[in-house]
Amino acid sequence: MTDYEIRRIGPDEAGPVADTVRAALLGGAISDEDAEWGRQTWAEGRFLAAFEGDRCIGHVGSFDGDSTVPGGARLRTAGVTRVGVLPTHTRRGLLTTLMTRLLDQEHEAGSVVATLWASETAIYGRFGFGHASNTQSIAIDAAAARPLSSAPIGSTRLLDRSELDDVVPALYDRVARWRPGSMSRQAWMWDRSLKAAREPASRNTSPGAYVAVHSDARGVDDGYVHYEVSWTPRRAGKIVGTGTVHDLWAADARTETELWRYLLGIDLVATWHGEAQPVDEATRHVLADGRAYGITQRFDELWLRILDVDAALSARRYGPANESVVIGVADERFAANTGAWRISASGATRADAEPDVVVDIATLSATYLGGMPWSELRDAGIVSADAPVVLLDALFVEHPGPYCGTEF
Numbered sequence: 001m002t003d004y005e006i007r008r009i010g011p012d013e014a015g016p017v018a019d020t021v022r023a024a025l026l027g028g029a030i031s032d033e034d035a036e037w038g039r040q041t042w043a044e045g046r047f048l049a050a051f052e053g054d055r056c057i058g059h060v061g062s063f064d065g066d067s068t069v070p071g072g073a074r075l076r077t078a079g080v081t082r083v084g085v086l087p088t089h090t091r092r093g094l095l096t097t098l099m100t101r102l103l104d105q106e107h108e109a110g111s112v113v114a115t116l117w118a119s120e121t122a123i124y125g126r127f128g129f130g131h132a133s134n135t136q137s138i139a140i141d142a143a144a145a146r147p148l149s150s151a152p153i154g155s156t157r158l159l160d161r162s163e164l165d166d167v168v169p170a171l172y173d174r175v176a177r178w179r180p181g182s183m184s185r186q187a188w189m190w191d192r193s194l195k196a197a198r199e200p201a202s203r204n205t206s207p208g209a210y211v212a213v214h215s216d217a218r219g220v221d222d223g224y225v226h227y228e229v230s231w232t233p234r235r236a237g238k239i240v241g242t243g244t245v246h247d248l249w250a251a252d253a254r255t256e257t258e259l260w261r262y263l264l265g266i267d268l269v270a271t272w273h274g275e276a277q278p279v280d281e282a283t284r285h286v287l288a289d290g291r292a293y294g295i296t297q298r299f300d301e302l303w304l305r306i307l308d309v310d311a312a313l314s315a316r317r318y319g320p321a322n323e324s325v326v327i328g329v330a331d332e333r334f335a336a337n338t339g340a341w342r343i344s345a346s347g348a349t350r351a352d353a354e355p356d357v358v359v360d361i362a363t364l365s366a367t368y369l370g371g372m373p374w375s376e377l378r379d380a381g382i383v384s385a386d387a388p389v390v391l392l393d394a395l396f397v398e399h400p401g402p403y404c405g406t407e408f
């Protein structure tokens with residue numbers, strides 16, 4: 001590879017850089033109009049591009065935001081995104097250079113954690129990221145799922161297109177952020193995700209995109225679902241519909257079930273698909289036939305890297321346990337993250353004691369949100385065989401588990 005220069009870019013240079021990222025992620029060139037619409041998405045964050053002459057050959061970036069951690073605190077988060085190297089320049093260390101620089105910048109800027117969704121699981125462990133939450137694709141057979149065994153609560157209404165921007169983002173901020181792993185969403189993310197529901201469909205076309213809002217018994221809004229419905233090709237002579245859930249959030253698990261009750265009652269929809277649902281949705285337990293809730297695929301969701309161990313460990317809550325445990329941490333990149341921390345039900349403090357278990361930063365990061373049991377990592381040989389995993393799980397594992405639900 002000839003010499004290249006790395007520099008931070010803003011919205012003015014976004015066009016060619018976005019083309020490079022699209023080329024890496026199997027996309028094609030887009031229209032000037034779409035490129036113009038995407039410009040705003042390059043304004044709020046830090047974007048680092050590598051140029052060989054005038055040509056952008058690789059890019060990494062991060063959005064500013066915050067993430068909920070167990071107990072409800074929200075930590076400043078670098079949402080790592082738009083990672084791509086041109087196919088002509090891969091496997092020569094470009095991502096390593098770009099990612100190292102980005103993480104240094106984020107560490108200096110005060111981000112406590114960095115998070116991302118990975119295209120492949122082999123890429124990010126070397127930079128200290130650990131697999132921290134899971135998600136799953138589901139398909140629910142609506143006829144077999146009905147009726148639900150729980151008693152209905154409250155009511156559901158469909159939003160008018162003109163109400164979406166006023167109601168949905170504010171409702172997400174109010175009801176969704178209790179889940180560890182949930183993150184703040186920038187205005188452009190809403191602009192993009194609600195586009196189909198906001199714009200008029202052309203005459204007589206399917207699919208249709210909608211948002212339904214649930215209100216509790218007092219009439220206070222406490223959840224919403226953004227979904228799409230469409231006709232599917234004839235199946236055994238019948239014409240049937242299919243539904244897809246894009247975004248479903250509620251103040252608690254019971255209200256999530258009320259949103260599913262609404263969806264499963266929509267006439268003509270034979271199957272509901274969820275592309276990336278939480279792995280612990282309680283709704284499956286109240287379906288007439290539990291097997292109506294089919295899990296198509298389970299996969300890794302958030303990858304997380306702790307940038308500031310002191311701040312991260314002291315921000316989250318820990319489960320009830322009578323004893324404490326000392327965890328030794330090694331981080332080759334950030335010296336202040338190497339040390340020992342005593343964790344107990346009442347919190348985390350730096351310790352001057354012999355550790356009960358020693359892990360690298362990627363392993364600690366995987367366990368941080370409470371979705372990756374230490375016992376599983378011990379069974380896999382990633383955590384040492386003599387680690388006190390029962391105690392570690394009692395302190396770290398969370399229910400409901402972490403779920404981000406925002407692909408970025």
Ligand SMILES: CC(C)(COP(=O)(O)OP(=O)(O)OC[C@H]1O[C@@H](n2cnc3c(N)ncnc32)[C@H](O)[C@@H]1OP(=O)(O)O)[C@@H](O)C(=O)NCCC(=O)NCCS
Nearest residue numbers: 024025083084085090091092093094095096117118119122
């Ligand atoms: C993933 C990607 C950015 C890696 O860029 P790169 O410049 O080739 O990465 P590097 O040369 O710095 O690789 C560093 C190390 O990671 C390994 N690695 C990088 N990408 C890998 C992958 N996809 N699978 C397995 N190993 C990978 C390299 O082999 C190398 O290992 P080594 O140090 O043992 O030799 C690039 O392959 C790409 O753009 N892929 C398509 C788009 C994509 O998947 N982006 C990520 C979106 S989340």
